Amino acid sequence: MSLTEIHAEHAVTDHQHGDDCGHEAITHDDHTDYLHGTHRHALHGDHYDEHESEAEHTTDAHIHGADCGHEAVSHDDHVDYVHDGHKHAEHDGHYDEH
Numbered sequence: 001m002s003l004t005e006i007h008a009e010h011a012v013t014d015h016q017h018g019d020d021c022g023h024e025a026i027t028h029d030d031h032t033d034y035l036h037g038t039h040r041h042a043l044h045g046d047h048y049d050e051h052e053s054e055a056e057h058t059t060d061a062h063i064h065g066a067d068c069g070h071e072a073v074s075h076d077d078h079v080d081y082v083h084d085g086h087k088h089a090e091h092d093g094h095y096d097e098h
Helices: none
Strands: 003-007 025-028 031-036 039-044 047-051 072-075 078-083 086-091 094-097
Touching: 072 086
Parallel strands: none
Antiparallel strands: 003 047, 025 031, 031 039, 039 047, 072 078, 078 086, 086 094
16 A cells, blocks of 8 residues: 555644544554544654555455455445455455545
């Protein structure tokens, strides 16, 4: 997953993520992303950077379904699958992070 150049909608002074911030923490490469609303971001210096929401593996690498071994979670009109600390759903031949 690649880092975007977009800064998050809130500043470090507005809200600090950590163990007790109330947001799900996801290990991502050498840092932690925090799920915040419908997006995820990570601390970068004195601000948060948005991280892209495309899943780390493709539908070719692993197909989710009834027997895939991952927890299925209903989400609006589809199913998310919990995979390695994050949730994603199939969308037009790829997985989107949710």
